[in-house]
Amino acid sequence: MEAIAFTDVSKSYGDVLAVDGLDLSVRAGTTVALLGPNGAGKSTSVNMLLGLLRPTRGRVEVLGRSPDEAVARGEVGAMLQSGELIPELTVRETVDFVRRLYPDPLDLDEILAMADLAGLAKRRAGKLSEGQAQRVRFAMAVAGAPELLLLDEPTAAMDVESRLRFWAGMRDYAARGRTVLFATHYLQEADENSDRVVVIARGGVVADGTAAEIKAGVGGQAVHFTLGRQPAAGLDALPGVTAVGIQAGAATLQTTDADATVAALYRGTSLEVRDLRIAGADLEEAFLTLTRES
Numbered sequence: 001m002e003a004i005a006f007t008d009v010s011k012s013y014g015d016v017l018a019v020d021g022l023d024l025s026v027r028a029g030t031t032v033a034l035l036g037p038n039g040a041g042k043s044t045s046v047n048m049l050l051g052l053l054r055p056t057r058g059r060v061e062v063l064g065r066s067p068d069e070a071v072a073r074g075e076v077g078a079m080l081q082s083g084e085l086i087p088e089l090t091v092r093e094t095v096d097f098v099r100r101l102y103p104d105p106l107d108l109d110e111i112l113a114m115a116d117l118a119g120l121a122k123r124r125a126g127k128l129s130e131g132q133a134q135r136v137r138f139a140m141a142v143a144g145a146p147e148l149l150l151l152d153e154p155t156a157a158m159d160v161e162s163r164l165r166f167w168a169g170m171r172d173y174a175a176r177g178r179t180v181l182f183a184t185h186y187l188q189e190a191d192e193n194s195d196r197v198v199v200i201a202r203g204g205v206v207a208d209g210t211a212a213e214i215k216a217g218v219g220g221q222a223v224h225f226t227l228g229r230q231p232a233a234g235l236d237a238l239p240g241v242t243a244v245g246i247q248a249g250a251a252t253l254q255t256t257d258a259d260a261t262v263a264a265l266y267r268g269t270s271l272e273v274r275d276l277r278i279a280g281a282d283l284e285e286a287f288l289t290l291t292r293e294s
């Protein structure tokens with residue numbers, strides 16, 4: 001069963017085309033990271049899944065229904081980029097208030113434990129740090145035990161420790177067989193917390209797979225070595241080389257054929273090459289290659 005289905009979806013704001021012919025389906029039970037640079041169309045896509053925005057063209061389905069129906073049935077939980085809490089209510093009161101709106105909510109203490117809020121249950125919402133308030137928003141999003149959980153840049157205001165705790169809570173929820181889609185710019189978060197990474201740029205999908213598949217698909221390698229004060233002229237003409245970077249006497253050659261590049265570096269130049277190292281493209285390089293404006 002598909003939890004999410006975008007079929008040839010476009011969304012324009014006036015003459016800005018924010019989402020451009022998006023086709024994406026997500027099987028129930030999967031955790032998907034929607035990764036993309038600023039303005040790629042992530043929030044617009046999430047808001048269409050919630051029925052907050054209507055597509056200009058195409059069809060959006062959530063759990064086999066229209067977004068409005070799925071939301072009305074309490075099947076979708078969301079943590080959006082903003083959302084004020086009621087400052088006078090305690091954390092416990094806030095979460096309990098929300099869970100009572102749903103037909104079959106999770107147990108209150110279970111929610112507080114999952115969102116790592118048990119120690120803050122009596123704190124008034126107005127006294128929370130921004131990272132703590134984000135954990136309350138997460139608790140509110142899972143309170144109704146939704147089949148589909150949507151998280152739009154959930155860790156934006158969190159420090160390292162809060163992030164780790166947050167992702168542990170998210171994985172706990174996903175492990176119950178629920179579908180989770182989260183939007184992020186953080187490559188590492190996408191890599192570590194999803195089953196599938198969908199990279200979007202300019203409103204469309206530019207790569208889709210596990211983080212390992214995306215890295216392999218870009219296929220490039222990097223040859224690093226110490227150049228010191230020797231001249232760098234000619235490095236860009238070596239076989240396979242697509243880009244040359246020199247920083248503080250250290251050279252990095254991006255290449256499509258590391259063997260040919262290294263062979264030519266030793267045989268075809270008179271450079272004294274030291275500390276040579278070959279590395280696969282990491283997700284960051286893959287992301288930059290995929291989303292570069294051309």
Ligand SMILES: Nc1ncnc2c1ncn2[C@@H]1O[C@H](COP(=O)(O)OP(=O)(O)OP(=O)(O)O)[C@@H](O)[C@H]1O
Pocket residue numbers: 013016017018036037038039040041042043044045185
């Ligand atoms: N209400 C709006 N009116 C006009 N243009 C908009 C509106 N909302 C978004 N846009 C534009 O649509 C494009 C996609 O925006 P969107 O917020 O979906 O991207 P995003 O991937 O979520 O970006 P970010 O990572 O910065 O949150 C951008 O060019 C943005 O400027």
